[in-house]
Amino acid sequence: MPKLTINGKEIEVPAGTNLIEAARRVGVEIPHYCYHPGLSIAGQCRLCMVDIEKAPRPTIACNTQAVDGMVVWTETDRVKETRRSVMEFHLINHPLDCPVCDQAGECWLQIYYMKHGLYDPRMTDEKVHKPKAVPLGPHVMLDAERCILCSRCVRFCDEITRTGELGIFNRGDHSQIGLFPGTELANKYSANVVDICPVGALTDRDFRFQVRVWYLDSTKSICPGCARGCNxxxxxxxxxxxHAEGRRVARLKPRPNPDVNGWWICDAGRYGYGAVDDKSRLLAPSRREGGAVTDATWDEAIAAVAGVLARVAPDEVGVIASPQMANEDLFALRRVLERRGIRRVGFRVPPRAPGDEDDFLIRADKHPNSLGASLLGLDGDVA
Structure with a gap:
């Protein structure tokens, strides 16, 4: 394993580690746009320049592997001036859309400009104009003027989904992201390009203009869309x-976990939260009396169920558990059934039609906790 020094801190990293990842291990974040740990290295944005001892000029960190004895500096005057120049290049034709851009608040152009830019603009000519608000598919909208041509989205479609819908067309400052003729961005993982876009070029059509990101709270969870368990x-x-018609859940985003879902989630899981705030969702119990349905309190509902379970013989009761429930809820159900001696319980109800699946993330079992229900002993015969 090579041992190197970054900003005076010595570190040992696995062979093949690039300088961006090596620097992260010592708490140093090297700015970058085109690099993504889940994609191939393009080396296009040139923002990740660092100084390496004995090297005649700054070097891109994304495509430079750590070597034993290497000495790296990320904050020299030469590196800072290079970053400032690169930021000016990226912003030379960029529109001042920040007040109306959905990426505002989580845009790496904004963040890196404040950290590494702060230059006096020298551009006096008219900026190059490109198409705006172009639908690429059911979930993704393109604003070509905001694009910095990092090619993350192109590499995602080429390398991860292998569907190849996107490309970079034209030349020079007229280059822009676009669809190949006769295609649309409609693969099962299409909205991941919004997540990996570092700027406001690709936005989520469902989330556009709903709520500003700085008003959102984030909670770690597991996708309930299938048995994969994507973070x-x-x-x-x-x-x-x-905002957003009062809906509490604004969006779902993938949480990186190399052992489960990498950096991605499927579109079905991403947009499967509509039931949370659906106006038809049952929020309180009700009871049927003489053909009429009336409201009931939770205490009344629990007492009624408990009363029925107490009156009926255990062998006359069958329970179908839900593999949508969390382990804690399933365990509580098991304790209730054990208390009453009820043994006829199961959860595997065959679907009306087989679920779709692929060789990447999507699983045919559309229940998130079938394994939990099985391990808790609720896997009886429901036929």
Whole structure:
């Protein structure tokens, strides 16, 4: 394993580690746009320049592997001036859309400009104009003027989904992201390009203009869309209830986990939260009396169920558990059944039609906790 020094801190890293990842291990973040740990290295944005001892000029960190004895500096005057020049290049034709851009608040152009830019603009000519608000598919909208041509989205479609819908067309300052003729961005993982876009070029059509990101709270969770267990973040809006028609869940985002879902989630899981705030969702118990349905309190409902379980013989009761439930809820159900001696319980109800699946993330079992229900001993015969 090579041992190197970064900003005076010595570190040992696995062979093949690039300088961006090596620097992260000592708490140093090297700015970058085109590099993504889940994609191939393009070396296009040139923002990740660092100084390496004995090297005649700054070197890109994304495509430079750590070597034993290497000495790296990330904050020299030469590196800072190079970053400032690169930022000026990226922003030379960029529109001042920040007040109306959905990426505002989580845009790496904004963040890196404040950290590494702060230059006096020298551009006096008219900026190059490109198409704006172009639908690429059911979930993604393109604003070509905001694009910095990092090619992350192109590499994602080429390397991860292998569907190849996107490309970079034209030349020079007229280059822009676009669809190949006769295609649309409609693969099962299409919205991941929004997540990996470092700027506001690709935005989520479902999330556009709903709520500003700085009003959102984030909670770690697991996707309930299938048995894969993809790690996600649930972004909720409670501070601005008058936005997004009062919906509490604003969006779901993938949470990196190399052992489960990498950096990605499927579109079905990403947009499967509509039931949370659906107006038809049952929020309180009700009871049927003489053909009429009336409201009931939770205490009344629990007492009624408990009364029925107490009156009926255990061998006359069958329970179908839900593999949508969390382990804690399933365990509580098991304790109730054990208390009453009820043994006829199961959860595997065959679906009306087989679920779709692929060789990447999507699983045919659309229940998130079938394994938990099985391990808790609730896997009886429901036929």
């Amino acid at each position: 996600i973040e649930v972004h909720t809006n409670r501070r601005r209830p008058h």
